[in-house]
Amino acid sequence: MSEHRPASDVSGVREALAILGVAGDADAPALKAAFRSAVKSARPDQPGGDAERFRRVIAAYRLIQAHRPVRPALAAPSARPAPTPVLTLTPIQALSGGKVEVRLGTRTVRVTAPRGLRTGDHLRLSGGAADGSDLYLSVLIRPEDGLSVMGDDLFMSWPVERRLMADGGRVEIETYAGARSAWITADMAAPVRVRLKGLGLPARGSRAAGHLFVTLTPSSDTPSAAEDLLVRFTRVWTQERLAA
Structure with missing residues (x-):
């Protein structure tokens, strides 16, 4: 039920606002600043001051404060939801899947991660919550052992002889899946990057x-x-000598 304010009160508030020289929508800091300025200039002990005007300024300020709507107290902040447990994988674990340990509060749980999970996926852990309900683990793949993941793709770097980079030719790259070869040309712009499909x-x-x-x-x-070929030949020759 809305409060009915007498016409005389409304008129008094308008008059009080005019005395302080503020508009009706003035906020509390603006109202306070206007009151301080008005009461300072109206003080009887100051040049140009007047006792009656001094009392009217104080009465106007009190009247405005009495008729200002009371702002509701700020509600207590709601409790933040518990963070989603994270299933952290290495790129190799994301490639091959397998058993991964996850810390859930004071518990450590072994989770079977299927191969091919991506960052941002969610893995359901049946009955994993404290109340026995299902728990969804947020997947995060962190770089490790020179491999990083972005979306569906893997990224790594590989050193190549400067001469080969300058002249172009076939490059042998050791990947997680074994040796792979790629061809580069002399006119490739830096950084030189090859894609292994x-x-x-x-x-x-x-x-x-x-x-x-x-x-x-x-x-x-x-x-x-040539040096690589010599190293391989020496290794094979040594193994044959040891086996003889």
Whole structure:
């Protein structure tokens, strides 16, 4: 039920606002500043002051305050929902799946992660909540062992001899899936990156298989093709001598 305010009160508030020189929509700081200015200029002990005007300023301020609507107290902040438990995977775990440990409060639970999970996916843990209800784990894939994941694709870097980077040719790259070769040309703009199709995260649901992108970095420490061949020959020769 709305409060009915007498006409005389409304008129008094308007007059009080005029005395302080503020509008009806003035906020509390503006009203207070106007009162201080008006009461200072009306003080009888100051030049130009007047006792009657001084009393009217004080009465006007009190009247406005009495008729200001009372603002409701701020409600107590609602409790924040508990953060969603995170299932943290390495790129290799995301590729192959397997058992992963997850910390749930004071408990440690072993979860079977299917292969091909992506960051942002949710894995349901049946009965995993404290009340026995299902729990949904948010998936996060962190970089590790030189591999990182973005979307469906994997990323890594591989050192290549500077001469080969300058002249172009076939590059042998050691990936998580074994050795792979790629061809580069001398006119490729830096950074030189090659794509190995199908070596990203495996297909899952509506998500197609990703690719492995390899950034080639020039290195003087990488052996040349001839040096690499000599190393392989020496290794095989040594093994044969030991077996003889």
